[in-house]
Amino acid sequence: MADDYGYANARLRAMWGRLLTTADYERLLARENVEAVIAVLSTTEYKEDVESAVLHATGVQCVAAALRLNTARTFQKVRGFFDAAEQQRLIQILLSRWDLFNLKTVIRGQIAQIPAADVLESVVPAGQLDMLALETLAKQPGLQAMAGLMLTQQLPYAHPLAIALHSYRGREDLAALELALTRYHYASILEALEGGSQHADLVRLMVDAEIDTLNLSVYLRLWRESQRTLEQMADSKSWLIAGGTVGERRWKRLLVADSVDTIVKTLQATAYGRIVDSGLRNGATDIYRLLERHLTTQGVNMWYGDPLSISMAIGYMWAKVSEVTNLRLIAYAVAGELAREIVRMEWNAWRN
Numbered sequence: 084m085a086d087d088y089g090y091a092n093a094r095l096r097a098m099w100g101r102l103l104t105t106a107d108y109e110r111l112l113a114r115e116n117v118e119a120v121i122a123v124l125s126t127t128e129y130k131e132d133v134e135s136a137v138l139h140a141t142g143v144q145c146v147a148a149a150l151r152l153n154t155a156r157t158f159q160k161v162r163g164f165f166d167a168a169e170q171q172r173l174i175q176i177l178l179s180r181w182d183l184f185n186l187k188t189v190i191r192g193q194i195a196q197i198p199a200a201d202v203l204e205s206v207v208p209a210g211q212l213d214m215l216a217l218e219t220l221a222k223q224p225g226l227q228a229m230a231g232l233m234l235t236q237q238l239p240y241a242h243p244l245a246i247a248l249h250s251y252r253g254r255e256d257l258a259a260l261e262l263a264l265t266r267y268h269y270a271s272i273l274e275a276l277e278g279g280s281q282h283a284d285l286v287r288l289m290v291d292a293e294i295d296t297l298n299l300s301v302y303l304r305l306w307r308e309s310q311r312t313l314e315q316m317a318d319s320k321s322w323l324i325a326g327g328t329v330g331e332r333r334w335k336r337l338l339v340a341d342s343v344d345t346i347v348k349t350l351q352a353t354a355y356g357r358i359v360d361s362g363l364r365n366g367a368t369d370i371y372r373l374l375e376r377h378l379t380t381q382g383v384n385m386w387y388g389d390p391l392s393i394s395m396a397i398g399y400m401w402a403k404v405s406e407v408t409n410l411r412l413i414a415y416a417v418a419g420e421l422a423r424e425i426v427r428m429e430w431n432a433w434r435n
Contacts, residue, residue: 091164182210243267294327
């Protein structure tokens with residue numbers, strides 16, 4: 084049955100129980116060097132991935148490689164828990180963010196003429212595009228050839244990439260190219276979720292939250308950098324992603340806001356009111372991090388929803404991504420590239 088999530092969620096409960104705790108993070112952060120961190124990770128769920136990573140990398144690069152391998156392997160494992168057609172479709176939607184991430188990574192590599200092997204060290208093949216597909220794309224002689232191959236093989240994002248390349252003017256136009264893909268990504272997801280089940284509605288909640296976070300982050304940056312130049316702010320067609328919960332009426336007011344008070348008042352009834360109020364009034368430079376943290380918290384909290392719904396899969400995926408982010412920060416701190424106190428402030432621990 085499409086609504087039977089009991090078996091999959093039982094498997095996910097076991098995996099949730101193996102997520103690292105605050106005590107685990109402290110133990111890792113207390114290590115004297117990255118090699119000691121790697122040794123500790125070799126005693127955890129990351130053992131198989133560390134053993135693969137140490138064959139071709141050392142130090143922080145080894146940790147990063149192990150984390151990428153583990154992320155892809157874990158999410159492919161989660162995908163295997165779901166059998167029904169609707170379940171598989173929704174899980175693919177949740178994992179499609181990695182296809183977008185990987186495609187952007189390959190595109191940046193193509194533009195910068197980075198060797199394919201180096202580009203592939205940064206991808207996480209957890210979505211529909213597997214490592215073989217990504218390797219083939221990364222080895223193409225240029226963006227046009229890459230887009231042509233994607234069209235031939237009917238790969239995800241092939242058509243929006245080909246269309247965007249018609250107006251592509253070079254490296255300085257990368258942001259516009261990526262925005263076109265991001266817009267397509269969310270538009271196609273929202274269309275696929277229309278008129279769906281209660282499970283599709285739960286996925287929609289997180290998709291809307293992602294769109295809100297992206298839009299508000301860009302809006303606040305533009306508002307600050309443009310010093311409230313209304314002409315720049317009002318040109319929402321150049322950056323605003325359709326969807327989300329902020330709503331068209333609020334965006335119309337935000338785009339002509341000439342003060343912090345107006346922005347705060349416009350957003351006060353939304354889930355982002357307090358974050359934006361605190362960030363703008365206190366002159367906080369980390370308002371974007373706070374928005375991302377809010378998004379992650381919302382995602383992880385889905386774990387505590389209906390135990391017979393897709394909410395537990397959503398919650399686990401966000402918790403796993405948060406764990407990987409925490410471990411990456413810890414590796415940099417132990418390597419001396421970040422202050423350990425900052426990492427303690429940054430990490431999210433979902434199991435105490």
